[in-house]
Structure formats: structure tokens, C-alpha cells
Amino acid sequence: MTAANPTLDALRDDGGVPLRTRLRRAERSRKLRYAALILPLALFVLVVFVWPIASLLARSVDNPELRDNLPLTLAALERWPDEGLPDAAVFDTFARELEAARGSPAIAAIARRLNREHTGLRSLVMKTARKLPLADGADARAELPAIDAQWGETETWRTIRRAGSPLTAFYLLSAVDLTTDASGDIVSLPDGEAIYLDVLVRTLVMSLVVTALCLLLGFPLAYLMATLPVRQSNLLMILVLLPFWTSVLVRVAAWIVLLQNGGLVNQALMALGLTDAPVQLLFNSIGVYVAMTHILLPFVVLPLYSVMKGISPAYMRAAVSLGCPPWRSFWKVYFPQTLPGIGAGALLVFIMSMGYYITPALLGGPQEQMISYFIAFYTNQTINWGMAAALSAVLLAATLVLYMFYSRYFGPTRTGQLQPR
Amino acid sequence: MHRDIFVDDRVAARAATAPEADALVSMRAIQKSYDGRSLIVANLDLDIRRGEFLTLLGPSGSGKTTCLMMLAGFETPTSGEIRLAGKIINRLPPHKRDIGMVFQNYALFPHMTVLENMRFPLTVRKLPRAGIDAKVKRALDMVQLAGFEHRYPQQLSGGQQQRVALARALVFDPQLVLMDEPLGALDKQLREHMQLEIKHIHQSLGATFVFVTHDQSEALTMSDRIAVFDRGVIQQIDTPANLYENPANAFVASFIGENNALAGTVLGRDGELSSVRLSTGACVLARTGDAGGAGQPAIVSIRPERVRLARDATPLAWRVPARVTEQIYLGDHIRLRMTVADCDNFTMKTPISKLDRCPCAGEQIELELAPEHLLALAPNPAP
Ligand SMILES: Nc1ncnc2c1ncn2[C@@H]1O[C@H](COP(=O)(O)OP(=O)(O)OP(=O)(O)O)[C@@H](O)[C@H]1O
Ligand SMILES: [Mg+2]
Numbered sequence: 061m062t063a064a065n066p067t068l069d070a071l072r073d074d075g076g077v078p079l080r081t082r083l084r085r086a087e088r089s090r091k092l093r094y095a096a097l098i099l100p101l102a103l104f105v106l107v108v109f110v111w112p113i114a115s116l117l118a119r120s121v122d123n124p125e126l127r128d129n130l131p132l133t134l135a136a137l138e139r140w141p142d143e144g145l146p147d148a149a150v151f152d153t154f155a156r157e158l159e160a161a162r163g164s165p166a167i168a169a170i171a172r173r174l175n176r177e178h179t180g181l182r183s184l185v186m187k188t189a190r191k192l193p194l195a196d197g198a199d200a201r202a203e204l205p206a207i208d209a210q211w212g213e214t215e216t217w218r219t220i221r222r223a224g225s226p227l228t229a230f231y232l233l234s235a236v237d238l239t240t241d242a243s244g245d246i247v248s249l250p251d252g253e254a255i256y257l258d259v260l261v262r263t264l265v266m267s268l269v270v271t272a273l274c275l276l277l278g279f280p281l282a283y284l285m286a287t288l289p290v291r292q293s294n295l296l297m298i299l300v301l302l303p304f305w306t307s308v309l310v311r312v313a314a315w316i317v318l319l320q321n322g323g324l325v326n327q328a329l330m331a332l333g334l335t336d337a338p339v340q341l342l343f344n345s346i347g348v349y350v351a352m353t354h355i356l357l358p359f360v361v362l363p364l365y366s367v368m369k370g371i372s373p374a375y376m377r378a379a380v381s382l383g384c385p386p387w388r389s390f391w392k393v394y395f396p397q398t399l400p401g402i403g404a405g406a407l408l409v410f411i412m413s414m415g416y417y418i419t420p421a422l423l424g425g426p427q428e429q430m431i432s433y434f435i436a437f438y439t440n441q442t443i444n445w446g447m448a449a450a451l452s453a454v455l456l457a458a459t460l461v462l463y464m465f466y467s468r469y470f471g472p473t474r475t476g477q478l479q480p481r
Numbered sequence: 482m483h484r485d486i487f488v489d490d491r492v493a494a495r496a497a498t499a500p501e502a503d504a505l506v507s508m509r510a511i512q513k514s515y516d517g518r519s520l521i522v523a524n525l526d527l528d529i530r531r532g533e534f535l536t537l538l539g540p541s542g543s544g545k546t547t548c549l550m551m552l553a554g555f556e557t558p559t560s561g562e563i564r565l566a567g568k569i570i571n572r573l574p575p576h577k578r579d580i581g582m583v584f585q586n587y588a589l590f591p592h593m594t595v596l597e598n599m600r601f602p603l604t605v606r607k608l609p610r611a612g613i614d615a616k617v618k619r620a621l622d623m624v625q626l627a628g629f630e631h632r633y634p635q636q637l638s639g640g641q642q643q644r645v646a647l648a649r650a651l652v653f654d655p656q657l658v659l660m661d662e663p664l665g666a667l668d669k670q671l672r673e674h675m676q677l678e679i680k681h682i683h684q685s686l687g688a689t690f691v692f693v694t695h696d697q698s699e700a701l702t703m704s705d706r707i708a709v710f711d712r713g714v715i716q717q718i719d720t721p722a723n724l725y726e727n728p729a730n731a732f733v734a735s736f737i738g739e740n741n742a743l744a745g746t747v748l749g750r751d752g753e754l755s756s757v758r759l760s761t762g763a764c765v766l767a768r769t770g771d772a773g774g775a776g777q778p779a780i781v782s783i784r785p786e787r788v789r790l791a792r793d794a795t796p797l798a799w800r801v802p803a804r805v806t807e808q809i810y811l812g813d814h815i816r817l818r819m820t821v822a823d824c825d826n827f828t829m830k831t832p833i834s835k836l837d838r839c840p841c842a843g844e845q846i847e848l849e850l851a852p853e854h855l856l857a858l859a860p861n862p863a864p
Contacts, residue, residue: 291814378588380576381553382602383653389576396592 113456119345120235120449123228126220128168131156134224137217138141139329147218151200159192176230177223184210193252229452235255246314256434260454263430266420267413272358273353274409275402281357281362282401285370308355312422315351316342318418319423347423356412360405367401403470431455504528505657506552507687511561512711512716513547523713525561529657529691534683536692536700539710540736545552545693548710549659552691554578566656566803581688583660589634595621595645596630602653603666619653623682640671644682647679651686653728660781674701697737701725709733727785730771734782741788741827747772748859755857757781763801767855778858785816786832787854790840791847800847803827805840815839821848 126134133154140146167189191207194200199365205212222244233239233246237254241247248254266466270476280299285293303311317339318324369396373474379389417432432453438448498601506529513522529535549565550556554575560675562569570578577715590597599620603613621627624644634642643663650658658678664672680703683690694700700723708718709732710791716731716736735742745757748764755769757779765781772779791800807818807826814832818842821827830846840846 372586372588374584374586374588375590377553377555377575378582378584379580379590379601380555380574381580381582382605382649383576383579383599384605385576386574388605393590397590 071396092473101465116403116449117453117456118449119445120231120453121221121227121229122446123226123230125169126140126224127159127226129170130154130224133157134221135222137224140217140221141254142218142221145201145212148199148201150217151204152209155192155194155204157278157459158189162189162192165273173223174219177219178215181210181216181219184216185385206254214298219220228446229263231446232453234447235450235454254455256451258432259429259434260458262428263455264458266345266352266428267416268409269349270352270356270413271360271406271410273349274357275406277353277404278357278360278364279398279402282361282368285361285365286368287373297365303355304358308418310352311355312419315347315354315423319347319350342423343425345424345428348420351423352413356409360409361406363408364398367398367404371397374446399470403466407463407466407470410462414455414459414462495621502827503531504831505531505566507564508548508551509560509562509564509633511548511551511563513551514559515545515558519564520559520560521713524553525713525715527708527715527718529689532687532689533705534680534692534703536694536704536707537710538697538700538707538736539598540696541695541711544713545695545710546661547713549661549691551580551694552657553582553659554649555578579655579657581652581653581655581658583658583663585665586665587634587646589642589645590650591634594631594633595637598645598842599630599649599652602649606653611740616652616654621767622649623651623685624648624678638721639667640675643667643675644678647682651682656689658688658690659693660690662695663692664694664696664699668716672699673702679703695800699736704720705744707737708735711736728770728782728856728858731782731861732772732779734856734858735861739785739786739828739830741783741821741824743783743822743824743827744860745779745822747775747777747779747782749775754852755779757857759801763822764798765801765850765855766798766852767846767857770858772859778860780860782856782858783854784830785851787851788827789831789838789849790829793847795849799849799851801850802850803846805842805844808839808842819846 107175136153137149139144141152158167158170161170167185171182171185174185180224186209188204188211194203209215214460222240230240233250237249237257239244239249256411281296285300288291288296316323320326321338321340325340325341326335329335329339330337340476341350361373374387375393375397378384379393382385384392414430415432416430417436420430421433421436422426431454435455438444438451506527508525511522511527512520514520525548527548534637537547537548539667547556551558554570554573558571563571565573566577566581589595590601593601596617599617603616608616617630617853619626621630621696626641626644626648627640629637629645631793634645634769637645641799643666646663647660650660665680667675676699679690679692683703691704692700703719704717706720706816707724709716709724717724717733719727719729724733724737728737731742734740743759743765745759745765748758750756750769753768755772756764756766756790757772757783758764767781771780800835801821803819805817805819809816809818815829815836817829819827819829822845
């Protein structure tokens with residue numbers, strides 16, 4: 061091969077090493093150096109980002125309660141053909157494992173898990189556990205149905221087997237108001253129990269409103285900052301950044317002071333004669349929107365500003381000199397060039413508001429609680445990791461879908477114009 | 482006496498800038514100040530003739546762009562009036578002026594293709610679609626960019642962007658086209674090519690072009706007339722040849738082309754000629770420019786290519802001693818640097834074929850400074 065190629069032959073050094081090999085060697089050491097440089101960052105990302113998210117997502121499908129506490133029963137149930145009642149060995153093993161779990165948190169976990177599959181199983185388990193142990197030599201297959209008739213039903217054992225599978229879609233389905241019925245089909249939750257889709261829609265709507273408000277307020281502000289003389293624009297920049305230097309809690313507290321019934325805003329409204337009685341501004345959507353818009357405004361102003369700063373005033377002048385009136389020039393020439401900034405700012409604000417917790421929690425009423433409130437509720441109060449993880453997964457999925465939408469319509473290939481249409 | 486003649490000359494020069502019959506644009510007594518303290522443009526009178534290629538030339542900060550911006554309508558004069566085709570346009574907003582403009586960095590809209598850029602001024606004017614396409618095609622053909630319609634500006638080379646900008650400024654048939662250093666960002670070769678191309682486009686279209694540059698060779702190459710700016714004042718407005726051969730003052734003489742300036746004092750004046758005593762005591766005869774009368778300080782100016790070595794036939798009064806300091810061989814010609822009177826950077830430029838013997842460095846020689854090539858000018862006022 062190389063012999064047929066005189067130029068490649070000529071490219072051997074004194075040691076007779078072909079050029080390509082030498083190049084590969086040189087490249088390899090360079091690549092190793094680069095790899096060594098990014099290794100700390102890669103590890104960091106892995107440890108604080110990839111791993112927690114992955115384990116969180118794993119939590120949303122994890123199903124440990126029965127697997128850990130009734131392992132032998134589940135193993136014995138493997139051989140059951142799903143028809144009639146399981147054989148005596150299953151009943152015996154079950155009675156023994158249930159007895160062993162008695163008096164420890166394990167029994168509560170089993171009861172809670174089974175109750176989640178089928179309401180009423182909690183009391184059945186607790187009641188049965190109290191009656192254990194059975195007398196020596198007693199036939200569990202006969203005794204258990206005597207304690208409660210449900211042990212004599214095929215459905216109960218099917219439920220145990222289903223609840224014992226290593227993975228469960230239960231939490232994820234619940235997070236979007238779905239469940240499985242007795243036959244294993246996915247069905248919607250009845251109206252009274254379905255809440256998370258509403259919460260998700262509410263979260264999306266509130267984030268959209270906040271994003272729109274931020275854009276409406278932020279666009280003129282960024283435009284002013286980009287066009288005013290340095291001194292004034294620096295002042296504006298400080299005003300925009302000021303909120304960054306105070307804690308979110310302090311800002312929220314300040315809004316409470318301003319918006320409460322006897323607060324400055326209401327006093328001003330009444331002094332102006334716009335209203336007789338104080339307007340309720342707190343613990344409803346007004347307070348949440350005001351505070352969230354205020355807190356998130358810099359995230360739309362800064363990207364917009366940096367994009368606008370890069371748009372030469374010559375474009376507007378060129379448009380005007382070509383005969384286009386100033387307003388129209390702004391719309392047709394300036395505005396399209398700000399789209400990357402609008403996209404980036406809106407995405408940032410939207411994604412941040414999707415996960416917002418503290419402001420709605422402190423300033424909103426029950427109707428303003430967003431999805432993160434429920435995540436916090438499940439992690440802090442009921443210690444239901446499965447549900448918290450599933451809601452987080454839904455939030456993550458919504459965010460990713462949104463990001464894909466963004467990169468489709470605002471991403472570099474759309475606005476960088478590097479490809480002809 | 483001599484002084485009076487000189488003043489009359491100035492009055493005559495003023496009269497020449499009174500409104501012209503074929504002026505497309507006339508700017509009268511224009512003043513412009515940005516800060517209310519200093520005048521960036523001071524008392525500008527300028528007539529732009531229909532169909533001419535006028536270049537505004539001057540050093541950086543001399544007010545060329547300001548002047549152009551007032552024409553385009555992006556700046557308003559602090560006082561004075563601007564007429565376009567007879568109508569005062571001081572208060573006319575820029576989008577109603579129908580003036581094409583090419584910006585230094587082209588200002589092609591980055592989010593539009595070449596085609597969309599070109600259509601922009603026409604759709605704004607609500608022309609019918611067929612008319613738009615025909616005009617765009619003609620303009621793109623003119624700048625030899627047919628086939629590039631669907632590229633974005635970033636996908637074009639600097640020279641191509643330049644052409645698109647030019648075509649866009651011309652596509653709506655404006656009566657006046659303004660260009661602010663449009664070639665500044667191009668490399669030398671491309672710049673020279675574009676100079677000729679723009680000149681030819683001007684000739685074929687017959688529109689009026691106003692071109693701003695601070696590159697004098699660019700101005701000389703392209704223009705019908707050149708207005709030389711300095712510190713907000715037009716120093717001279719004339720054809721390239723006249724500017725070069727008969728600069729109105731020391732600034733123009735030194736700004737356009739190479740120039741040797743010898744300081745001296747006017748001794749007296751005899752019609753067309755003045756005699757000037759140089760600092761060494763030697764006396765030279767020179768055509769009278771804007772130099773003052775007897776006793777006034779003056780500068781005697783001569784172009785390097787007009788300097789010759791003295792021959793036997795050279796009259797005594799034309800002879801000036803010099804000492805050669807450096808000899809530079811440039812292939813087709815030779816440059817000699819020498820000390821003459823108080824000037825130790827005096828340059829002579831001569832084709833090698835015209836030289837019998839080349840003086841070497843350190844040699845004492847005599848130069849021939851013919852009065853018809855010498856010009857006595859008033860020294861530059863201190864800035
Ligand atoms: N918008 C402005 N505000 C204040 N001063 C200005 C403004 N534009 C120009 N100037 C000042 O006016 C003077 C003339 O500027 P101008 O841009 O007209 O010069 P120019 O002849 O075009 O120079 P150049 O060759 O460098 O482009 C400069 O001193 C400049 O600082
Ligand atoms: Mg300029």
C-alpha cells in the first residue's frame with residue numbers, strides 16, 4: 061500500500077516511521093492533554109449533575125417496599141399461575157414474613173404500599189399482623205381467610221404480586237393523573253383525585269405570564285440601556301442588577317410589606333381615590349406575578365442587552381435611508397435581530413419560573429402553588445420520594461420539550477443564518 | 482496695493498461658490514455643533530452639481546461624515562439651509578429624502594438574504610412585484626453579483642458585500658448617492674478595483690455621487706471634483722488636476738500629493754510672480770498663491786517631480802544650493818532626499834532615464850527651481 065505511494069514513502073523520517081503514524085502519535089498526546097484538562101470538569105458535572113438527576117429519575121420508578129420486606133413471598137408467588145388461590149407454601153411464607161415485619165417500620169411500609177395499589181389493604185394488613193403469629197402447625201391457607209375474607213380472593217394476591225415488581229410506573233402515572241386499574245390497564249384518575257395535570261397546566265400558564273411580563277418590561281429597558289449614553293445606561297444597569305445583590309427572601313419580604321392591605325401600594329391607591337377599601341394584592345396571583353416578574357426581570361434584560369449592544373445603529377440608519385419610516389425600520393430590521401436575545405431571555409425566565417418555589421409559596425394562595433411546591437411537600441412532609449421524583453421527572457420533561465422547541469425556532473441554525481434557506 | 486489684489490481674488494473665489502444653475506444640492510452657510518461650544522462644520526457653502534462625482538476629502542475629524550449626515554438627514558444643521566433640487570430639506574426626515582447611502586461597514590441586514598436586502602427599498606415604496614424583480618436583477622447584474630441572491634451577507638466576501646451595499650443604494654434610482662468611506666475595510670488591491678468599478682457605474686448611471694474618503698489617491702482616481710475639508714471648513718473645491726497643480730493654500734498643497742515646503746519672507750510682488758527670501762538668504766521667484774504682500778511670511782511649495790538638477794542653461798535666479806542626504810533607488814525612478822535652506826526633508830523625484838549622473842549622499846549640488854512650478858503660499862495658521 062505505502063510502497064505504491066511514493067509520496068508516503070518519502071514521508072518517512074530516519075527511523076522509518078510513516079508520517080501518518082507520527083501524526084497519530086502527536087495527536088494522541090495532544091488529545092490526552094485536552095482530556096486531562098477537562099477531566100475535573102467532567103467529574104464535577106458527573107458528580108453534582110448527572111448522578112443526582114439520574115438517581116432522582118430512578119427513584120420515580122423504584123419500588124422497594126415489598127421487594128425488601130416480603131422477598132420470599134414474592135419468590136414463591138412466581139410459581140403461581142395467576143388463577144385460583146396460591147398454594148399453601150405461599151400462605152405459610154407470607155404469614156412468616158408478615159410476622160417478622162410486625163412491630164417494625166417495615167409493616168407500615170408494606171401496608172402503605174399495598175394500600176396505594178388498592179384502597180383498604182392497609183387496614184387488612186395491619187389487622188392481620190395483629191392476629192399473628194398463627195398457632196403452631198396451623199394451616200395458613202385456611203387461617204388467613206378466616207382472619208379476613210379478602211385473603212381468600214384471587215385479586216388480593218394479584219395485587220401483592222403487582223406491587224412486588226422491581227419497577228413501578230405508579231408514581232409517574234400519578235404525576236400525570238393516571239393510574240392502573242385492577243386489570244393493569246392505564247386509566248385516568250377520577251375527578252376528585254386528579255390534581256397534578258391542573259398543577260402542571262397552572263405552572264405552565266403562570267410561567268408563560270411571567271415570561272410575557274418580563275419580555276414586555278425588559279425589552280424597552282434593554283433597548284434604553286443599549287442606546288443611551290454610557291453614563292445613563294450604567295445607572296440603569298445598576299438598577300437592573302441591584303435585585304441580584306439582595307436575597308430572594310428579602311425581596312419577597314419587601315413585596316409583602318409593599319403589597320399588604322395597609323401597605324404602600326394600597327395606601328397610594330386609596331389616597332388617589334382609585335379604591336375605597338384595600339385591594340387584596342397578597343396571597344393571590346397578583347402578588348406572585350409582581351414579585352416573580354421583578355425577580356426574573358434581569359434574566360431577560362441581560363441577554364437582550366448584550367444582543368442589542370451588538371446591533372450597529374447603522375442598520376436602522378440604512379433602513380431609514382432606504383426609505384423605510386423609523387417605526388417600520390425598527391420592526392423590520394432591528395427587531396428581527398433581537399430575536400436570539402428574546403429567545404434566550406424568554407427561555408431562561410420560563411425555565412426558571414417553571415421551577416419556582418419560594419415566591420409562590422410565600423406570596424401566593426393555594427391556587428398559585430406550582431409544581432415545585434408539591435415536590436417540596438412530598439420530600440419534606442410526607443417523605444414520599446417516589447412521588448417527589450416523579451413530579452420532578454415531569455417538570456424535567458416539560459423543560460426539555462420546551463428547550464427543543466426553543467432550539468428549533470430560535471437556535472443557532474435559525475438565527476445564525478449560516479445555512480441558506 | 483498687492484494686498485488689495487489678493488483680497489479681490491478672495492472675493493472672486495467666494496463668488497464662484499454662489500448658487501449654481503445646475504446644482505442638485507446647495508448648502509448655504511451651514512454650521513453644525515454637537516456640544517454648543519465648538520463648530521464641527523463652520524460656515525459651509527457647497528454646491529453639488531447634477532450628475533457629478535464629488536469627493537469630500539480631509540483628515541480624520543474634519544467634519545466629512547457630519548456633512549454627509551446632514552445631507553442624508555441624520556443630523557440637522559445648527560444653522561444654514563440645505564436645498565435639494567431647489568427645495569429646502571432641513572426639516573425633511575431622512576426616509577423621505579430619496580437619497581441612497583452606502584455605509585462604511587455596509588450595514589447589510591444580516592437576517593435577510595441578498596435578494597431580500599435588495600428588495601427592501603422597493604417593497605417599502607410599494608412597487609409592483611414584477612417591477613421590483615426587474616430592478617433588483619438589473620442592479621445585481623450591474624455589480625456582477627447575479628447568482629448570489631440567496632446568500633446571506635455573512636456568506637459573502639468583503640468586496641461582494643460592498644457591491645451589494647452599493648447595488649442596494651442604487652436600486653431605487655435615488656437622485657443622490659452618498660458614500661461614507663465605503664472602501665475603507667477592503668484591502669488595497671480590491672479597493673483600487675472597486676474605485677474604478679464605482680467610477681464606471683457612476684458614468685453609466687448619471688446619478689449624482691458624493692463620496693467621503695481620507696485617502697487622497699482614491700479621491701484623485703474617482704472624482705470629477707474634490708472638496709478638501711479641514712477643521713470644518715472647505716479649503717478648496719476643484720477638479721483633481723487643479724487641486725494638485727494650483728492648491729489654494731498651504732494645507733491643500735501639503736494634503737494632496739507630496740510637497741516640499743520652504744519657509745521664507747515675501748520680498749515683493751511683480752504681477753503673477755512673487756519673490757521670496759528663504760531663511761538662508763537665497764531668493765526665489767514663485768507664482769503667487771495666497772501669500773501676503775512684502776514682509777509677510779510665506780511658504781514656497783514645489784512638488785518633488787518638478788524639482789530638477791541645475792543645467793548649464795538654468796538661469797542664475799532659479800538656482801538653489803542643496804546637499805544630498807540620501808539616495809533611494811525605486812526601479813523606475815530615483816528619490817533624492819536633501820537639505821535645502823531650512824528644510825532637511827526636501828525630496829526630488831526623477832525618472833532614471835532623465836538623469837545623466839546620479840548625485841550621491843553628502844554631495845553638494847545645485848537645483849533648478851523653475852518659478853512656474855513654485856507657489857508662494859501663506860503659512861498654515863497654527864491649529
Ligand atoms: N454624534 C456626535 N456627537 C458629538 N461629536 C461628534 C459626533 N459625531 C462627530 N463628532 C465630532 O465631530 C468631529 C467631526 O467628526 P466627523 O465624523 O464628521 O469627522 P470625519 O471627517 O468623518 O472623520 P473620519 O475621517 O475620521 O471619519 C469630530 O471631532 C467628532 O469627534
Ligand atoms: Mg467619517
